Amino acid sequence: MLTVAVLISGTGSNLRALLDAADDPGFPARIIVIGADREADGLAHAEAFGIPSFVVPWEAFDSREEWGAELDAQLRVWNPDLIVLSGLMRLLPHDVVAAWAPNIINTHPAYLPEFPGAHGVRDALAAGVGETGASVIVVDDGVDSGPILAQERVPVHEGDTEATLHERIKPVERRLLIDVVRRIAEGELDLGARPSPN
Numbered sequence: 001m002l003t004v005a006v007l008i009s010g011t012g013s014n015l016r017a018l019l020d021a022a023d024d025p026g027f028p029a030r031i032i033v034i035g036a037d038r039e040a041d042g043l044a045h046a047e048a049f050g051i052p053s054f055v056v057p058w059e060a061f062d063s064r065e066e067w068g069a070e071l072d073a074q075l076r077v078w079n080p081d082l083i084v085l086s087g088l089m090r091l092l093p094h095d096v097v098a099a100w101a102p103n104i105i106n107t108h109p110a111y112l113p114e115f116p117g118a119h120g121v122r123d124a125l126a127a128g129v130g131e132t133g134a135s136v137i138v139v140d141d142g143v144d145s146g147p148i149l150a151q152e153r154v155p156v157h158e159g160d161t162e163a164t165l166h167e168r169i170k171p172v173e174r175r176l177l178i179d180v181v182r183r184i185a186e187g188e189l190d191l192g193a194r195p196s197p198n
């Protein structure tokens with residue numbers, strides 16, 4: 001059984017979908033802990049499912065590196081096989097990526113490498129494209145630049161706002177994320193070995 005830690009910043013709707021999927025005894029992965037960089041609304045899903053959670057508050061640290069060191073320490077307590085960034089709106093510092101790569105994946109509301117970064121939906125709208133998409137990638141040191149594991153196109157409709165377009169993208173993100181986690185757990189997708197922890 002693949003053990004998974006999920007990190008969030010927001011409402012956790014993608015997290016919720018993964019929790020629902022993993023609730024099926026036939027699903028080959030189990031979410032063992034949920035972490036956040038703030039008192040995120042999505043932590044309520046952890047409570048609803050009886051799953052432990054932790055917060056490493058971004059504001060409490062002087063630097064990204066110090067914040068990351070505490071996040072890493074929390075993750076090591078649980079030692080998950082896979083870390084899923086599901087709307088975590090922070091870049092992980094190099095040391096955290098190095099410690100857990102390649103077993104960190106991220107969902108992104110655009111068809112990478114198009115529109116990376118924190119405003120993927122807004123940027124697609126501003127560019128006036130007819131379609132954007134959703135992607136699931138392996139996290140590396142760049143901004144949404146790691147290997148693409150799954151992606152799908154999503155149309156932009158006339159009159160779309162950032163909110164309406166994002167709501168059309170999110171169900172696709174959820175489906176892709178659940179499928180990627182399942183494929184990793186079943187060995188169909190091999191991310192490669194994690195270097196031994198130091």
Ligand code: GRF
Nearest residue numbers: 010011012013014087107109
């Ligand atoms: C997702 O679109 C994610 O890719 C983006 O933020 C959204 C997370 O939403 N970075 P939620 O917290 O899962 O509702």
